[in-house]
Amino acid sequence: MDGPITPQAAERRRPPVIQPGQTYATVTDKISSIVLVRPTTPGWLAGFLVSFALVMLLFYAIAYLLVAGVGIWGVNIPVGWGFAIVNFVWWIGIGHAGTLISAILLLLNQQWRTSINRFAEAMTLFAVACAGLFPLLHLGRPWFFYWLLPYPNAMGVWPQFRSPLVWDVFAVTTYFTVSLIFWFVGLIPDLATLRDRAKKRSSRILYGILAMGWRGSALHWHRYQTAYLLLAGLATPLVVSVHTVVSFDFAVGILPGWHSTIFPPYFVAGAIYSGFAMVLTLAIPLRAVYGLEGFITMRHLENMAKVMLATGWIVAYGYVMENFMAWYSGNTYEGFTAWNRIAGPYGPAYWALILCNVLLPQLLWLKRVRTSVPALFVLALVINVGMWLERFVIVITSLHRDFLPSSWGMYSPTRWDWATLFGSIGLFVALLFLFIRFLPMISIFEMRELVSESPAGD
Amino acid sequence: MPKARTKSPIYGLLAEFDTPAALLVAAGHVREKGYRRMDAYTPFPVEGLAALLGFRYTRVPLITLIGGIFGGLAGYALQYWISAVNYPINVGGRPLHSWPSFIPVTFELSILGAALAAVLGMLALNGLPMPYHPVFHIPRFALASRDRFFLCIESSDSKFDRQETRHFLESLGPRDISDVPY
Numbered sequence: 001m002d003g004p005i006t007p008q009a010a011e012r013r014r015p016p017v018i019q020p021g022q023t024y025a026t027v028t029d030k031i032s033s034i035v036l037v038r039p040t041t042p043g044w045l046a047g048f049l050v051s052f053a054l055v056m057l058l059f060y061a062i063a064y065l066l067v068a069g070v071g072i073w074g075v076n077i078p079v080g081w082g083f084a085i086v087n088f089v090w091w092i093g094i095g096h097a098g099t100l101i102s103a104i105l106l107l108l109n110q111q112w113r114t115s116i117n118r119f120a121e122a123m124t125l126f127a128v129a130c131a132g133l134f135p136l137l138h139l140g141r142p143w144f145f146y147w148l149l150p151y152p153n154a155m156g157v158w159p160q161f162r163s164p165l166v167w168d169v170f171a172v173t174t175y176f177t178v179s180l181i182f183w184f185v186g187l188i189p190d191l192a193t194l195r196d197r198a199k200k201r202s203s204r205i206l207y208g209i210l211a212m213g214w215r216g217s218a219l220h221w222h223r224y225q226t227a228y229l230l231l232a233g234l235a236t237p238l239v240v241s242v243h244t245v246v247s248f249d250f251a252v253g254i255l256p257g258w259h260s261t262i263f264p265p266y267f268v269a270g271a272i273y274s275g276f277a278m279v280l281t282l283a284i285p286l287r288a289v290y291g292l293e294g295f296i297t298m299r300h301l302e303n304m305a306k307v308m309l310a311t312g313w314i315v316a317y318g319y320v321m322e323n324f325m326a327w328y329s330g331n332t333y334e335g336f337t338a339w340n341r342i343a344g345p346y347g348p349a350y351w352a353l354i355l356c357n358v359l360l361p362q363l364l365w366l367k368r369v370r371t372s373v374p375a376l377f378v379l380a381l382v383i384n385v386g387m388w389l390e391r392f393v394i395v396i397t398s399l400h401r402d403f404l405p406s407s408w409g410m411y412s413p414t415r416w417d418w419a420t421l422f423g424s425i426g427l428f429v430a431l432l433f434l435f436i437r438f439l440p441m442i443s444i445f446e447m448r449e450l451v452s453e454s455p456a457g458d
Numbered sequence: 459m460p461k462a463r464t465k466s467p468i469y470g471l472l473a474e475f476d477t478p479a480a481l482l483v484a485a486g487h488v489r490e491k492g493y494r495r496m497d498a499y500t501p502f503p504v505e506g507l508a509a510l511l512g513f514r515y516t517r518v519p520l521i522t523l524i525g526g527i528f529g530g531l532a533g534y535a536l537q538y539w540i541s542a543v544n545y546p547i548n549v550g551g552r553p554l555h556s557w558p559s560f561i562p563v564t565f566e567l568s569i570l571g572a573a574l575a576a577v578l579g580m581l582a583l584n585g586l587p588m589p590y591h592p593v594f595h596i597p598r599f600a601l602a603s604r605d606r607f608f609l610c611i612e613s614s615d616s617k618f619d620r621q622e623t624r625h626f627l628e629s630l631g632p633r634d635i636s637d638v639p640y
Binding site: 023024025028029150156157158159160161162164166167170171174177178181182185189192193195196197208209212213214215216217218219220221222223224225226227230231234235237238241245248445446448449452 | 566
């Protein structure tokens with residue numbers, strides 16, 4: 001250590017949220033040029049083609065599913081919820097960080113959110129879109145998906161509103177809709193910026209239509225900010241409610257290992273944990289490829305690492321409490337399920353999840369790890385895998401051995417399960433590739449605002 | 459109208475400033491001088507500018523509240539009517555009006571109603587989408603989404619006079635002044 005540290009010095013030492021020397025013009029030109037000026041690079045094309053190939057795999061898997069039915073998957077009785085539900089919960093969890101970063105950090109006035117909120121919101125949308133696919137494909141007859149919605153029909157039947165599965169329909173569609181309008185409202189001023197910067201007539205018309213004639217009027221800004229803040233306030237309880245409702249799908253059932261009051265908070269923390277891991281997984285390559293180190297600084301990466309460390313401990317507490325309650329309740333079935341998770345046939349998945357979600361992330365206590373870009377990237381990937389394993393363990397181990405040993409069974413995924421999982425990852429990545437090519441991945445007007453508030457600014 | 463006025467040949471006068479601070483000072487002077495029909499255009503929200511232009515409060519929060527209440531009531535009523543009136547299913551003698559299980563959907567629909575009302579209300583009050591607006595005639599106005607700050611005194615203001623208002627705007631030290639045609 002070199003001498004005493006005053007708070008001012010400590011503040012100076014923290015990496016800034018925006019690199020000094022940026023002006024309104026430079027942030028505008030830099031971010032908009034990624035979309036408008038920069039040519040389509042071979043790297044982008046290659047990445048898009050690979051992910052698009054995976055989208056084709058997804059379509060192939062879906063087409064075969066529609067023809068042949070869910071029998072092509074590994075699901076059967078007793079494990080009727082296989083990869084489809086694992087993937088659904090995993091994706092929807094990933095979709096939580098975007099709204100969290102945009103809404104909660106906005107309300108908490110955390111300025112560092114500005115450079116990551118836009119693509120985190122896009123990530124949310126695409127993850128929720130991937131998530132939404134799975135329960136629909138799992139329906140058996142996916143073409144009747146609209147039966148989930150309450151509409152007057154010739155059959156004279158209505159959905160059962162006492163079922164968490166119907167709550168899920170409302171929670172996920174509301175979440176998708178609100179995330180979409182939140183994202184779009186955030187984009188309007190930036191679409192106007194692109195309209196004004198675009199050289200090509202076709203892009204001017206396209207961005208012009210999307211910008212809806214935004215002209216930055218002071219009165220408009222006033223209403224805009226009010227609406228944006230209200231949306232943030234609405235999205236905050238919404239984001240908590242969505243994974244809570246998803247956890248009800250399990251917790252309302254009476255199956256040992258699912259029927260537990262800790263599920264809602266534990267699911268929400270897990271969702272934030274995996275969401276931040278996915279934001280890091282995307283932010284690290286993006287800032288390197290597009291030279292955005294001036295906007296997404298080490299401070300952002302370090303803050304996200306700290307959020308992961310904190311939520312990781314909440315998740316770890318959930319694991320401990322599950323096992324503690326299984327023992328403390330004295331319930332034979334709960335006790336067996338906990339033991340079966342740890343030492344049963346799916347034990348390796350449980351231990352892999354403990355390694356990925358609890359043990360390895362403890363490296364984030366070290367500042368050296370938090371400030372090392374490659375280490376953060378690897379850890380983010382590890383947590384992504386760990387969170388997928390967590391959902392696998394929750395869904396499969398509880399189902400495969402329930403109350404009656406005569407109804408026990410084993411579950412193993414087929415190639416179609418894997419094709420759908422990797423296909424959905426391809427869909428997610430392909431949508432992200434399109435997003436970074438056609439829309440500003442960092443909120444331009446909020447960066448200008450940040451410049452005006454920074455000491456070097458006006 | 460006190461007297462029949464011929465419609466001014468222009469929409470207004472647009473002054474361009476370099477910084478938000480300069481724009482705020484100018485807006486203050488314009489307001490002091492007695493102009494009321496004016497607007498400012500900035501690349502990002504400038505605090506206090508709307509108030510200087512005489513804009514005190516917005517109805518967006520009220521619209522959002524109404525949207526939320528409507529969404530929640532509609533959601534609850536839908537569930538009650540379906541579960542207890544139109545399609546009652548007796549499950550082990552449990553009450554048909556099982557309100558605790560109606561809460562999640564009521565909550566979600568309240569949020570949905572409020573969020574849609576906030577966005578649509580904001581857009582409607584702002585008069586968007588509006589593909590055409592006179593200020594778009596000025597080529598330099600493209601900088602309003604980059605790094606310039608504009609103040610427009612509209613010709614519909616009773617104090618507006620093409621020459622006098624231009625002289626007054628010049629005294630505020632803008633970078634540039636342009637006539638905005640209709």
